[in-house]
Amino acid sequence: MQKKLIAEFLGTFWLVFGGCGSAVIAAGFPGLGIGFAGVALAFGLTVLTMAYAVGGISGGHFNPAVSVGLTVAGKFPASNLIPYIVVQVVGAIAAAAVLYLVASGKAGFELGGFAANGYGEHSPGGYSLVSALVIEVLLTAFFLIVILGTTHGRVPAGFAPLAIGLALTLIHLISIPVTNTSVNPARSTGQALFVGGWALQQLWLFWLAPLVGGAIGGIVWKFFGEEEA
Numbered sequence: 001m002q003k004k005l006i007a008e009f010l011g012t013f014w015l016v017f018g019g020c021g022s023a024v025i026a027a028g029f030p031g032l033g034i035g036f037a038g039v040a041l042a043f044g045l046t047v048l049t050m051a052y053a054v055g056g057i058s059g060g061h062f063n064p065a066v067s068v069g070l071t072v073a074g075k076f077p078a079s080n081l082i083p084y085i086v087v088q089v090v091g092a093i094a095a096a097a098v099l100y101l102v103a104s105g106k107a108g109f110e111l112g113g114f115a116a117n118g119y120g121e122h123s124p125g126g127y128s129l130v131s132a133l134v135i136e137v138l139l140t141a142f143f144l145i146v147i148l149g150t151t152h153g154r155v156p157a158g159f160a161p162l163a164i165g166l167a168l169t170l171i172h173l174i175s176i177p178v179t180n181t182s183v184n185p186a187r188s189t190g191q192a193l194f195v196g197g198w199a200l201q202q203l204w205l206f207w208l209a210p211l212v213g214g215a216i217g218g219i220v221w222k223f224f225g226e227e228e229a
Contacts, residue, residue, distance in 0.1 A: 144217025
């Protein structure tokens with residue numbers, strides 16, 4: 001169990017540092033910024049790489065919503081759920097702290113949004129609470145369906161991280177303008193703690209919506225995908 005928790009810490013750290021780091025440091029870099037597409041790819045690459053690196057140890061969740069969805073689907077023991085969520089959140093906070101340390105080393109640094117998730121006036125595109133709620137639930141549900149489907153016994157082994165990483169890239173391409181994309185309460189928590197204020201006030205949605213979406217994805221998968229090959 002200790003090795004599993006360390007793997008989850010490392011995977012979540014890498015996801016937040018790589019994904020949010022690309023948004024904070026590289027997205028708008030003068031003349032060479034990677035933009036939304038680059039940030040979306042960065043998030044996908046973090047999951048793809050760590051799923052191959054430590055997924056064989058912990059299952060490669062790196063996300064409380066994924067752990068909840070797998071538990072609902074009967075693919076993960078409920079007794080391990082709380083420890084996984086705790087280390088995922090700790091990993092995300094640690095990554096946000098290191099990212100802050102690096103980013104603040106630039107002359108004239110301003111914290112700004114720090115890649116935090118938000119709705120209303122704090123949505124990149126000005127989308128409402130309802131829009132944020134719907135898209136976070138929907139995309140997290142589909143993310144779980146992809147995860148459960150690609151790791152199923154009927155699917156050739158070894159390719160799941162590719163599909164999962166690409167799914168997360170697609171999710172970000174769709175929803176960065178709406179919420180800055182969460183689908184991961186741990187990722188949202190780490191950034192919100194440093195931004196404070198509005199980010200902490202809106203954090204409830206980025207726990208509620210992904211957890212509900214993850215559970216829905218688990219339920220949907222149980223409906224049609226539980227028979228092993």
